[in-house]
Amino acid sequence: MRNIILEDFLDFETHFVEFVKRTSFFLDITDPRFCIFNDSGSEITYTFGSSQFSEITIDEYRNHIKNTRVIQKDNIAELRKSNGKLLANNPTYMINIFHPSLERNVILGSLIFDTSKPALNLDDHRNFNVHYFQQLVYHIQTVISNYERIYFLIDTFTELMVARDIFMPYHMTNVANICIKLTAHLNLAPKDQMILYFSALLHDTGKLFVSENIINKPGQLTDDEFELIKLHSRKGSELVSNTLHGMTLLHNIPQTIKHHHERYDGNGYPDGLIGKSIPYLSRVLGVADAVDAMSSKRAYKDLESQERIIAVLRDQSGQQFDPEIARAMVDILIHDTKLTTPDRYDSNLFIPKGSFSFKYQVGNVIKSLSGNLLLTNRQGKFIIHDADSTIYSVKAMQKATISYFEQNDLIEYRVTVKHYENGTYYLDNITYLPTDKTFSMVWASSAQIFNKETLELFEAQVIKLGGDSIVFQLNAIEGQKYIDNSQAVHQVKIDETVEAVSLQMVLTIKVVNYYKTDFGFAFICRYQDIQPGQKDRMLRLLFRKQSMQKRSKMNS
Numbered sequence: 001m002r003n004i005i006l007e008d009f010l011d012f013e014t015h016f017v018e019f020v021k022r023t024s025f026f027l028d029i030t031d032p033r034f035c036i037f038n039d040s041g042s043e044i045t046y047t048f049g050s051s052q053f054s055e056i057t058i059d060e061y062r063n064h065i066k067n068t069r070v071i072q073k074d075n076i077a078e079l080r081k082s083n084g085k086l087l088a089n090n091p092t093y094m095i096n097i098f099h100p101s102l103e104r105n106v107i108l109g110s111l112i113f114d115t116s117k118p119a120l121n122l123d124d125h126r127n128f129n130v131h132y133f134q135q136l137v138y139h140i141q142t143v144i145s146n147y148e149r150i151y152f153l154i155d156t157f158t159e160l161m162v163a164r165d166i167f168m169p170y171h172m173t174n175v176a177n178i179c180i181k182l183t184a185h186l187n188l189a190p191k192d193q194m195i196l197y198f199s200a201l202l203h204d205t206g207k208l209f210v211s212e213n214i215i216n217k218p219g220q221l222t223d224d225e226f227e228l229i230k231l232h233s234r235k236g237s238e239l240v241s242n243t244l245h246g247m248t249l250l251h252n253i254p255q256t257i258k259h260h261h262e263r264y265d266g267n268g269y270p271d272g273l274i275g276k277s278i279p280y281l282s283r284v285l286g287v288a289d290a291v292d293a294m295s296s297k298r299a300y301k302d303l304e305s306q307e308r309i310i311a312v313l314r315d316q317s318g319q320q321f322d323p324e325i326a327r328a329m330v331d332i333l334i335h336d337t338k339l340t341t342p343d344r345y346d347s348n349l350f351i352p353k354g355s356f357s358f359k360y361q362v363g364n365v366i367k368s369l370s371g372n373l374l375l376t377n378r379q380g381k382f383i384i385h386d387a388d389s390t391i392y393s394v395k396a397m398q399k400a401t402i403s404y405f406e407q408n409d410l411i412e413y414r415v416t417v418k419h420y421e422n423g424t425y426y427l428d429n430i431t432y433l434p435t436d437k438t439f440s441m442v443w444a445s446s447a448q449i450f451n452k453e454t455l456e457l458f459e460a461q462v463i464k465l466g467g468d469s470i471v472f473q474l475n476a477i478e479g480q481k482y483i484d485n486s487q488a489v490h491q492v493k494i495d496e497t498v499e500a501v502s503l504q505m506v507l508t509i510k511v512v513n514y515y516k517t518d519f520g521f522a523f524i525c526r527y528q529d530i531q532p533g534q535k536d537r538m539l540r541l542l543f544r545k546q547s548m549q550k551r552s553k554m555n556s
Contacts, residue, residue, distance in 0.1 A: 029113045029114070030113070030114045030115070031049075031113060031114050032049060032111065032112070032113045033047070033049030033053040033111070033112045033113070034047065034048040034049060034109070034110070034111050034112075035048070035056065035061065035110050036109050036137065036140055037058075037106075037107055037108055037110075037141075039099070039106075039108075039141075039145065040106060040421065041106040041107050041108070042419070042421055042426075043058055043426065045141075045144055046140070046144065061110070064094075065080070065094070067083055068080035068081060068082050068083060068092075069081060069083060075098070076097065076130060076131070077130050078095070078096050078098070079095055080093065080095075092112060092113070092114055093112070093114070093115060094110060095130070097109040097110070097137040097138075108137050108138070108141050109133075109137030109140070109141065111133065147247060147250070149247075150247070151348075151350050151372075153202075153243055154202060154350060155352060155372055155383070155385075157202060157208075158353070158372075159385075161204070161205070161207070162353075162518060164208070164212040164215060165207070165212065165215050165216060166518055167296070168204060168207070169353040169518070170296075170405050171204070171292055171293075171296065172200065172202075172203070172204060173352060173353070173404065173405070173406070174292040174295075174405075175201075175285070175288045175289050176197050176200035176288075176350075178200075178287075178291055178292060178329075178407075179196050179197055179199075179284060179285060179288045180197065181332050182284050182288060182325065182328055182332070183196055183197075183284070185328045185332055186284070186325070186328055188284075194348075195252050195256065196256065196284060198250065198253055199253045199256040199260075199285055201352070202236070202240050202253065202257060203236065203256075203257050203260055203289065204236065205236045205240060205257075206232030206233055206234065206235035206236025206239060206257075207229075207232045207236070208239070209231065209232065210229060210231065210232055211228070214228060215229075230269045230270065233257065233258055233259070233261050233269065234258060234270045236258070237254040237255070237257045237258035238254070241254035252279075252281065255279055256279060256282050256285060257285075258270065259271070259278055259282035260282045260285040260286045261286065262278045262282060262283075262286065263286075263319065264278070264283070264318060264319060264320060264321055264322050265318070265319045268320075278322075283321075283322040283325055284322075284325055286321065287313075287321050287322070287325045287326060287329050288329075290312075290320070290321070291309060291313070291333075292407070294312065295408070296408070303444065306333055306549065307549075310330050310334070313326045313329055313330050313333075314326070348374060348375070349373075349374070349376070350375075351372065351373040351375070351404045352372050353370065353372070353517070353518055354371060354372060354373035354382070354402060354403065354404040355368055355369070355370055355371075355402065355403045355515035355516055355517060356369045356371060356382045356400070356425065357369075357400070357402075357403070357513055357514065357515050358392075358397040358399060358400040358401070358417070359398040359399045360392060360396055361396040361397075361398060362393070362396050366511070366513060366514060367392065368514055368515050368516040368521075369382070369386045369388060369516065370384075370386050370517065370518070371383050371384045371385040373402060373404060375427075375430060378428065378429060378430045379427060379428050379430065380402075380426075380430055381425070381426055381427065382425040383423060383424050384424070384425070386516070391420065392420075394418075394419055394420055394425070397417050399513075400415050400417050400427075401413060401414055401513060402415055402427070402430070403515045403522070405517075407442075408442055408444060409442045409464070410435070410463050410464065410471055410522055412432075412433040412524075413431060413432055413433055414429075414431045414432075414433045415427040415428070415429065415430050416428045435466060435469060435471060435524060436467060436469045437468045437469075438468055439466060439467050439539060439542055439543075440464045440465060440466025440469065441465060441466070441542050441545060441546060442463065442464055443462050443463070443464055443496075444461075444462070444463075445461075446459060446460065446461055446462060447460050447470070447472060447493060447494055447495075448460070448493045449472070449482070449490055449491070449492050449509075450490065450493065451485060451488050451489075452488065452491060453485070453488040454488065456481065458474055458478045458481075458482065460474055460492075461474075463522060465496075465538075465541075465542065466538075467535055467542065468526060468527060468530075468535075469512075469524060469525060469526050469527065470525050470527070471522065471523065471524050471525075472523055472525070473517070473519055473520060473521065474520050475520040476519075476520040476521070477520075479521030479523075483514065483521065489508060490508070490509055490510075491506050491507060491508050491509065492506070492509050492525070494507065496541060498541055498544045498548060501540055501541050501544045503537055505537075507527045507528075507530055508527070508529045509525035509526065509527060509528060510525060510528050511523055511525050512524050512525065
């Protein structure tokens with residue numbers, strides 16, 4: 001498992017290779033493999049060694065322990081030897097370092113290696129310096145734990161921000177996701193990618209110092225109000241700087257936040273920097289922030305079309321935006337690149353305000369929890385932030401999925417739930433889950449949902465429209481009513497027009513999944529009685545909108 005904080009900031013490899021080299025002088029060590037565990041010993045947080053070993057799971061490691069026997073053990077460490085020649089031609093040894101403050105034998109670090117030496121002894125320091133290895137393990141584990149605190153800090157700020165502006169966590173996540181796309185397009189180094197990603201998730205924390213009446217004002221700000229808003233970049237930088245005190249490897253984050261509202265022509269704030277004097281990561285963050293602001297709907301404004309966003313980026317290139325970064329953003333928008341999926345992004349992806357849903361065998365009902373997602377490649381964690389304090393049995397979960405919003409779209413993944421520990425579900429085999437069997441599009445409009453039994457009528461906000469399904473959102477009260485009566489017959493009235501193609505139809509729908517969100521509930525429903533002719537008309541409408549968007553992009 002790759003740990004970007006460890007690899008890109010600390011030259012661990014040099015220390016480890018030197019350690020092995022010195023030890024190998026006496027032991028003739030070959031094929032050394034090393035892994036670090038979390039505090040409870042339940043997850044592997046970092047591995048070093050062969051590429052095959054880097055993918056080892058905690059279950060595979062435990063199975064390997066079962067195939068070894070203890071040769072020697074004390075309060076610090078244990079030495080094990082494989083039963084036979086399971087992993088290599090030579091006998092395979094394992095040295096495990098224990099947690100210093102727990103009574104049970106919780107392993108924090110493990111070294112596996114082969115040697116031709118006939119016998120080893122932990123007490124013989126001429127052969128192996130266990131205490132040096134112990135300090136190396138403790139140091140690395142402390143570094144990882146300390147720097148991963150940033151996720152909890154982001155979580156804390158997110159909770160504070162949502163109390164003032166319910167849209168803010170989604171804006172922070174959207175900006176961070178746009179930054180991921182930009183950093184990949186601009187070929188930024190992994191270290192800069194991570195600094196920018198965390199900066200994006202924290203860039204508006206300074207708005208905690210601004211009155212929520214100003215933040216949520218539906219009309220245009222007065223000059224005095226705008227001057228107060230302008231304070232947020234400097235205040236955010238100061239707040240984050242104090243919060244990250246001592247985390248020297250992240251020292252560029254406050255600076256990146258401070259200058260994300262500078263303009264390339266020098267007319268920005270807080271310092272009026274111009275051109276290349278603006279920190280590069282701040283210039284990238286400024287473009288991402290502006291794009292999400294234009295593409296998001298708020299009480300005081302409608303969202304801009306993608307064509308309009310492209311036009312603004314080109315018009316403001318060299319004025320508000322760095323020309324190189326503006327061109328990269330336009331290219332991303334035109335080609336509609338998606339790079340934030342866990343199986344395509346090899347660093348940590350932290351998503352405040354995600355959702356976790358599963359079918360629960362006890363009662364055979366769908367359950368949904370809200371919380372934070374931390375995803376790396378095809379593995380991840382769901383950290384519960386929900387009023388529902390029930391601890392659900394992992395064995396009773398079926399069809400588990402996670403979701404989050406990205407640029408007005410609901411993104412879904414199928415997951416395997418490995419285990420639960422201290423308010424966190426550990427996930428594996430994260431796989432992208434298409435919403436529709438045929439074709440679907442983001443569709444920001446409204447629709448009426450009708451309960452044929454209770455005669456209740458719900459006004460829904462449509463998120464996606466597809467040939468087989470519809471995704472919509474209801475507020476918390478109406479959403480709960482819909483869940484309570486989900487077995488009843490519901491119909492959706494669709495009335496849409498794109499250019500010359502019009503569609504008016506009423507379809508019976510059935511809930512296949514739902515997610516708890518800050519706005520209420522998002523429902524994924526399948527059409528139950530759509531006829532071939534109706535489906536053809538639906539797909540014609542979708543393809544017409546897709547063609548219209550492509551033409552607009554080409555003409556932009």
